[in-house]
Amino acid sequence: MPPVYRIRSGSGRRSNPLTLRRFRTKMPPMPYAPREFERRWQERWVEQGTFRSEIDPSRPKFYVLDMFPYPSGEGLHVGHPKGYVATDVFARYKRMRGFNVLHPMGWDAFGLPAEQHAVKTGQHPAVTTARNIGRYREQLQALGLSYDWTREVDTTDPGFVRWTQWIFARLFERGLAYEAEVPVNWCPKLGTVLANEEVRDGKSDIGGHPVVRLPMKQWMLRITEYADRLVDDLEQVDWPEHIKKMQRDWVGRSEGASARFALVGHEGGVDVFTTRPDTLFGATYVVLAPEHELVGRITSEEQRNAVETYVEAAGRKSDRARMIESGEKTGVFTGAYATNPVNGEPVPVWVADYVLISYGTGAIMAVPGHDERDYAFAKTFGLPIVEVVTGGDVSVQAFSGEGIAVHSGLLDGLPTDEAKTRIIDWLEEQGVGERTINYKLRDWLFSRQRYWGEPFPILHLEDGTKKLVPDDQLPVELPMIDDYAPSGDFEPPLARAREWVETTDPETGQPARREANTMPQWAGSSWYYLRFIDPHNEDALFSPDAEKYWMNVDLYVGGAEHAVLHLLYARFWHKVLYDLGLVSTVEPFQKLLNPGMIQGKSYRCFSDESDGDTKYYSPGDVRFEGEVPVHVGSGRQLSEEWVEPGDVRWNGGRPLAPSVDVELEEVIEKMSKSRGNVVNPDDVVHEYGADSMRLYEMFMGPLDRAVPWSVDGIPGVHRFLARVYRLYTDEDPDGVDAPRKHAEGDGTDGQRRLLAKTIDKVTRDFESFDLNTAISQLMVFARDIEKDGPMPASIAQPFLLLLSPLAPHLCEELWQRQGHTESLAYETWPEADADLLVDDEVEIAVQVQGKVRAKIRVPADADEEAVLAAAMAVDNVQKHxxxxxxxxxIYVPGRLLNIVV
RNA sequence: GCCGGAGUGGCGGAACUGGUAUACGCGCGCGACUCAAAAUCGCGUGGCCCUAGGUCAUGUGGGUUCGAGUCCCACCUCCGGCACCA
Known part of the structure; x- marks a missing residue:
């Protein structure tokens, strides 16, 4: 049976036809033809080494860095360039301000997609990676980005891998890398373990596959040792506050106390961690995590069955299941009692899965009166609730705020802060507790069961010891293998490369086995910014001179999705290198900016195929039960159907499905292959030129805000550039463009003022990354500069310089046609004449009772009396x-006069 | 649930430390040029009232102020992050 109409769901895509259709009808034959010269300038910049940077102590340096991309098979989409263009504009601007700018680009090229492609096709990941890199480089170059391509780095290059392994060796020597049997996030679908940071809601960050907890032997990095510094040093960097906060929350430092509850009838006691030691007198029971080692020892005979059953069930529950159930409290009494150290009261010891083994001591003192979770648990199991802090009503709900201590012996009458200090002092005096700091941050799980990653420079000797491959034998390169698939038995693919794995210790000649796990993708990106400063150094990571001159990164731009992964890892490695004396800055990235996403628009409706005959429904007929779409009338479960933007039928501004009258829902979200909403920048560059593309992305709105991609505004910026082109071009009767010979002289007063204002505004906006408003000022200039006469050369030249960071190809071209032989990339940035920025006469709004009733022009230096007189002379002001x-x-000079009657 | 961020014309957005809301661009309308069209250029363009002018408009409702998009309180919606961390 033929389908009712073509509609697609899920994956499988081709390029978006909608974009091109619209361009073609609007694209004018126009003298401004960027295609004729943009490529020429791109080639010239590379050939002449225009953007090569070398250490030059006579000039201040400025290091502008983009987060380097993973070169995927799809190539760039229009979202990528947003950050790259912004940094490029800034780099070009800084060069013109006399800075020696370092602006490199490279590839974060290890990673799962290339490996999965290899599993499917058998093609070596290095081959696809090289091809993808070539494509990315071309796409970036087509945008005219001023990178110093001689510094390009590739994390998969043996010359780079060597130093990644070298850093690992230093971590190992310092005891910061170790192997441990830990419960890990195993993803069966991906065939590898994942770091905590790579798992969301019990699913893998990449691909959204289920993840299970399993104990496995893995490499760990002791990032927790740096927890305090990772929090404290955030003070020193100029980052968006929300990113700093995410990092602080991720490290999760909390200050409190540990206290020891002695066990009744057993040796020893239970250590608990609490941030509210002032509520110790309200602790009416103790809870152990199911995995706690005391559970087996202290459970009474009567309770043993129940406890064992519970512990086993809890162990089987995935984190996802535990999360969904959070709120409903479950648990079992162990039959044992512990003694509250502050009042000697016996309290029951329970086991419950709301206590996590991985945090603190894996055991808590429960204070149901002042902790919501404990309250819910106590209510469920009928445990006593005692109020020990005033301020709430514990018969209704837990009160977790601060207040005055009551029913608390020596603490009675003390406010929370003082009570905390007093009780900790007391615990320490009695030897039953102490001041303690805890972190949410766990050590970094650093090994992966994959092929396409850096091998560990580790040898396992027969006696079970581990040793490093000597530095002079690095890098340990990946062996060629022919099967990249995960084995399904937790073994990494490298374990099957027997000839590679079985080797000898180069120092003793004894048999040894190579480590078969590989490093995660985060390894290379944790230090690549340091390699850029001296990328071809074969004797060291980088030379001390280069480090001293170039570090740290002055401006780092990249997606907020890396707030806690890459940025935390890189800071950690940097601090280790700092401790080794290799880098001189405490932090790697001084200023951080996060460009907002460019989103795609996609269209969906819902389908019901349960009758065999497919029916389609608009979003209006659908409600959601959790994440499942259900038809409002029949209650039947539906599935989502996505329509390509190019196939949408527009009817009175409403999107309809291609051949059936079903209204579609417009969904704005991250561009992704599966939605068919990816737009390739090549199409835009081809139709309008790189300068228009650059300008448009910067003009769409503030850098840090997310915006849906739309082609509607591109003709506007293109028209602006065409207008600029005409300001510098005479149309020859033969149809050949000739450079315009601009007039001598200074121009009119109005022209000089307009230039000064434009210089001032553009400069200030560049400094604060408000590129959209800088562009609007440049547009005003181009619109108005010839309103009262032809533009003289003295104004034409500085304007080209102002525009050049944004539209470098056009400006270089016009600069050259004006007779210059050198690139304008290093011309001095124009300076505004301060006298011209102040107007002689200003317009003042005259308000009566705060409402504008008239506008008058007065001399800028007019005093209140004069302005008031002028205002009262206006009829409409009189009237009101x-x-x-x-x-x-109220008189605000230069702005308004408000008359209150 | 908690923590951030954001809600301004038909659309993307602008508005310095409380001081003329809607810059700039898109779209739309009108005009010039043209045999004509395209392109280009110029003018207009928040709603309502017939105009001079008035009036209402920055998510909603209050408040502070001579004056609020901007500050305060309460709420709604959207986006992002975290989510039993004791």
């Missing part, structure tokens, strides 16, 4: 102000 004396007059 009446005859009486104004009760009050």
């Amino acid at each position: 102000a009446g005859d009486g004396k104004p009760r009050r007059v």
Whole structure:
């Protein structure tokens, strides 16, 4: 049976036809033809080494860095360039301000997609990676980005891998890398373990596959040792506050106390961690995590069955299941009692899965009166609730705020802060507790069961010891293998490369086995910014001179999705290198900016195929039960159907499905292959030129805000550039463009003022990354500069310089046609004449009772009296102000006059 | 649930430390040029009232102020992050 109409769901895509259709009808034959010269300039910049940077102590340096991309098979989409263009504009601007700018680009090229492609096709990941890199490089170059391509780095290059392994060796020597049997996030679908940071809601960050917890032997990095510094040093960097906060929350430092509850009838006791030691007198029971080692020892005979059953069930539950159930408290009494150290009261010891083994001591003192979770648990199991802090009503709910201590012996009458200090002192005196700091941050799980990653420079000797491959034998390169698939038995693919794995210790000649796990993708990106400063150094990571001159990164731009992964890892490695004396800055990235996403628009409806005959429904007929779409009428479960933007039928501004009258829902979200909403920048560059593309992305709105991609505004910026082109071009009768010979002289007063204002505005906006408003000022200039006469050369030249960071190809071209032989990339940035920025005459708004009734022009230096007189002379002001004396007059010089009657 | 961020014309957005809301661009309308069209250029363009002018408009409702998009309180919606971390 033929389908009712073509509609697609899920994956499988081709390029978006909608974009091109619209361009073609609007694209004019126009003298401004960027295609004729943009490529020429791109080639010239590379050939002449225009953007090569070398250490030059006579000039201040500026290091502008983009987060380097993973070169995927799809190539760039229009979202990528947003950050790259912004940094490029800034780099070009800084060069013109006399800075020696370092602006490199490279590839974060290890990673799962290339490996999965290899599993499917058998093609070596290095081959696809090289091809993808070539494509990315071309796409970036087509945008005219001013990278120093001689510094390009590739994390998969043996010359780079060597130093990644070298850093690992230093971590190992310092005891910061170790192997441990830990419960890990195993993803069966991906065939590898994942770091905590790579798992969301019990699913893998990449691909959204289920993840299970399993104990496995893995490499760990002791990032927790740096927890305090990772929090404290955030003070020193100029980052968006929300990113700093995410990092602080991720490290999760909390200050409190540990206290020991002695066990009744057993040796030893239970250590608990609490941030509210002031509520110790309200602790009416103790809870152990199911995995806690005491559970087996202290459970009474009567309770043993129940406890074992519970512990086993809890162990089987995935984190996802535990999360969904959070709120409903479950648990079992162990039959044992512990003694509250502050009042000697016996309290029951329970086991419950709301206590996590991985945090603190894996055991808590429960204070149901002042902790919501404990309260819910106590209510469920009928445990006593005692109020020990005033301020709430514990018969209704837990009160977790601060207040005055009551029913608390020596703490009675003390406010929370003082009570905390007092009780900790007391615990320490009695030897039953102490001041303690805890972190949410766990050590970094650093090994992966994959092929396409850096091998560990580790040898396992027969006696079970581990040793490093000597530095002079690095890098340990990946062996060629022919099967990249995960084995399904937790073994990494490298374990099957027997000839590679079985080797000898180069120092003793004894048999040894190579480590078969590989490093995660985060390894290379944790230090690549340091390699850029001296990328070809074969004797060291980088030379001390280069480090001293170039570090740290002055401006780092990249997606907020890396707030806690890459940025935390890189800071950690940097601090280790700092401790080794290799880098001189405490932090790697001084200023951080996060460009907002460019989103795609996609269209969906819902389908019901349960009758065999497919029916389609608009979003209006659908409601959601959790994440499942259900038809409002029949209650039947539906599935989502996505329509390509190019196939949408527009009817009175409403999107309809291609051949059936079903209204579609427009969904704005991250561009992704599966939605068919990816737009390739090549199409835009081809139709309008790189300068238009650059300008448009910067003009769409503030850098840090997410915006849906739309082609509608591109003709506007293109027209602006065409207008600029015409300002510098005479149309020859033969149809050949000739450079325009601009007039001598300074131009009119209005022209000089307009230039000064434009210089001032553009400069300030560049400094604060408000590129959209800088562009609007440049547009105003181009619109108005010839309103009262032809533009003289003295104004034409500085304007080209102002525009050049944004539209470098056009400006270089016009600069050259004006007779210059050198690139304008290093011309001095124009300076505004301060005298011209102040107007002689200003427009003042005249308000009566705060409402604007007239606008008058007065000399800029007019005093209040004069302005008031001028204002009262206006009929409409008279009318509203009446005859009486104004009760009050507010005068804001240069802005407004408000008359209150 | 908690923590951030954001809600301004038909659309993307602008508005310095409380001081003329809607810059700039898109779209739309009108005009010039043209045999004509395209392109280009110029003018207009928040709603309502017939105009001079008035009036209402920055998510909603209050408040502070001579004056609020901007500050305060309460709420709604969207986006992002975290989510039993004791």
